[in-house]
Amino acid sequence: xxxxxxxxxxxxxxxxxxxxxxxxxxxxxxxxxxxxxxxxxxxxxxxxxxxxxxxxxxxxxxxxxxxxxxxxxxxxxxxxxxxxxxxxxxxxxxxxxxxxxxxxxxxxxxxxxxxxxxxxxxxxxxxxxxxxxxxxxxxxxxxxxxxxxxxxxxxxxxxxxxxxxxxxxxxxxxxxxxxxxxxxxxxxxxxxxxxxxxxxxxxxxxxxxxxxxxxxxxxxxxxxxxxxxxxxxxxxxxxxxxxxxxxxxxxxxxxxxxxxxxxxxxxxxxxxxxxxxxxxxx
Amino acid sequence: xxxxxxxxxxxxxxxxxxxxxxxxxxxxxxxxxxxxxxxxxxxxxxxxxxxxxxxxxxxxxxxxxxxxxxxxxxxxxxxxxxxxxxxxxxxxxxxxxxxxxxxxxxxxxxxxxxxxxxxxxxxxxxxxxxxxxxxxxxxxxxxxxxxxxxxxxxxxxxxxxxxxxxxxxxxxxxxxxxxxxxxxxxxxxxxxxxxxxxxxxxxxxxxxxxxxxxxxxxxxxxxxxxxxxxxxxxxxxxxxxxxxxxxxxxxxxxxxxxxxxxxxxxxxxxxxxxxxxxxxxxxxxxxxxxxxxxxxxxxxxxxxxxxxxxxxxxxxxxxxxxxxxxxxxxxxxx
Numbered sequence: 001x002x003x004x005x006x007x008x009x010x011x012x013x014x015x016x017x018x019x020x021x022x023x024x025x026x027x028x029x030x031x032x033x034x035x036x037x038x039x040x041x042x043x044x045x046x047x048x049x050x051x052x053x054x055x056x057x058x059x060x061x062x063x064x065x066x067x068x069x070x071x072x073x074x075x076x077x078x079x080x081x082x083x084x085x086x087x088x089x090x091x092x093x094x095x096x097x098x099x100x101x102x103x104x105x106x107x108x109x110x111x112x113x114x115x116x117x118x119x120x121x122x123x124x125x126x127x128x129x130x131x132x133x134x135x136x137x138x139x140x141x142x143x144x145x146x147x148x149x150x151x152x153x154x155x156x157x158x159x160x161x162x163x164x165x166x167x168x169x170x171x172x173x174x175x176x177x178x179x180x181x182x183x184x185x186x187x188x189x190x191x192x193x194x195x196x197x198x199x200x201x202x203x204x205x206x207x208x209x210x211x212x213x214x215x216x217x218x219x220x221x222x223x224x225x226x227x228x229x230x231x232x233x234x235x236x237x238x239x240x241x242x243x244x245x246x247x248x249x250x251x252x253x254x255x256x257x258x259x260x261x262x263x264x265x266x267x268x269x270x271x272x273x274x275x276x277x278x279x280x281x282x
Numbered sequence: 283x284x285x286x287x288x289x290x291x292x293x294x295x296x297x298x299x300x301x302x303x304x305x306x307x308x309x310x311x312x313x314x315x316x317x318x319x320x321x322x323x324x325x326x327x328x329x330x331x332x333x334x335x336x337x338x339x340x341x342x343x344x345x346x347x348x349x350x351x352x353x354x355x356x357x358x359x360x361x362x363x364x365x366x367x368x369x370x371x372x373x374x375x376x377x378x379x380x381x382x383x384x385x386x387x388x389x390x391x392x393x394x395x396x397x398x399x400x401x402x403x404x405x406x407x408x409x410x411x412x413x414x415x416x417x418x419x420x421x422x423x424x425x426x427x428x429x430x431x432x433x434x435x436x437x438x439x440x441x442x443x444x445x446x447x448x449x450x451x452x453x454x455x456x457x458x459x460x461x462x463x464x465x466x467x468x469x470x471x472x473x474x475x476x477x478x479x480x481x482x483x484x485x486x487x488x489x490x491x492x493x494x495x496x497x498x499x500x501x502x503x504x505x506x507x508x509x510x511x512x513x514x515x516x517x518x519x520x521x522x523x524x525x526x527x528x529x530x531x532x533x534x535x536x537x538x539x540x541x542x543x544x545x546x547x548x549x550x551x552x553x554x555x556x557x558x559x560x561x562x563x564x565x566x567x568x569x570x571x572x573x574x575x576x577x578x579x580x581x582x583x584x585x586x587x588x589x590x591x592x593x594x595x596x597x598x599x600x601x602x603x604x605x606x607x608x609x610x611x612x613x614x615x616x
Contacts, residue, residue: 088369
């Protein structure tokens, strides 16, 4: 009841964020542009001679992961830190809510907001894509939705947890942007750097298998892996590999690892955020 | 059972003792004033009652529940008007009220409560556009929803005009008559004096006085003086006055009668006694030593003692929850 009350209030509040809908407009435009160029020039954009549903889905996944990560940061970094800084948290916690109710309520409310915006973008994007391709394929879309929903909740959970761990929005911003830089932009080189250091400051001839595991750590990579696990048939129609583990012989080198990593990202930040928030003086 | 009970309550922020070993019992049904200058530790104490802040030592019990371990039970039965709060700018007044109903799992007549605080016509406007006084009224309305057993009001008159402050007092009194205990803080003696049964004066984290208003006056030797013109007066009348328990002293200089009383409320009894004795009481005047003076004396006297070398403490930082004004620079957009 407590969680639902907070989620409802939070949804009503943050669904009115102008930044959210501004970002949505930008990304819908981007999705349309990318869909159009992929269907028109598949060999240039996708690397295959013919445009396919599979290609479209994975292209969409790329746009979605960027949209979700950036939007989650924009609409969630203040979720709790902002309320603490302004003092509205006093109105909320003067009511009978546990701090964990606040955390889960925020997670639920903001996930709903972001999912709503994403749903708008996907309907427009896929509608346009199918119209351009001249065929409609429902199964991939139906499987695409739950994986994308999970990814959205995961990202919201990460940023809300960051927001719960500090009483300053400046610090929350720094942490959230730092997270994005590290895991979404720089992560290509980080595992290599680790290998380099572990190997005594030189690169080994054969990269170790755990390099793959480290490479799977970014939420957006895990999301694409999870999609690959859900839509194995489609991946064959995509020119490039959507999954980096195909050449590795290890029990963890399956696309399903994406679900495992996403679950980790869902649970671990929440636990840390809850611990910090529950023990804080407001 | 006590509505609020503090035992050795202490809160330390680094080097600063915001609250220093407070012991206090507030009885059920009381209107209790919590008085002190800004930064004295009022908000820290209230924050502990609501579990916003955890004490370094000591305990607080609210309505029989431990304020930390059983905070949910406390907050279910308590209505709160916090200090330095911020409303949800994008939500309407009505949505704020609905949030309270949802949170407490209760039904309530939102319109009726908004009417009581005179902002019903603004119910469907976004709270971001409210004036400071309207926000204060809205948050009071949120506190009143569900008829709580205890009202905790932190500086309730902030941002209210004199009319609003009077209305606030009326609401407090009406709630109290229904049996609600009211605990409210203020840095202005006048607001407390008008309605409180008892008062605690806090300064630099410590109580310097806990007493009734009358008790405060008595303890400090402050009195109410009745003056009335009396061209003639019988010797027995003067003796009668001096024999009364409620009269501190009585003097007559052949022109004027001056009677010092222990408290203002007793003046009617004394006037009646004088009237019975055949003295014309139609033109009396009352002079009172101000409680504001008393409050200042309590809080500055203590400060001088504590400011002596070796006991240097920065009181301005002790109450970090009490900003000097609204933070207009803060961006609300998310």
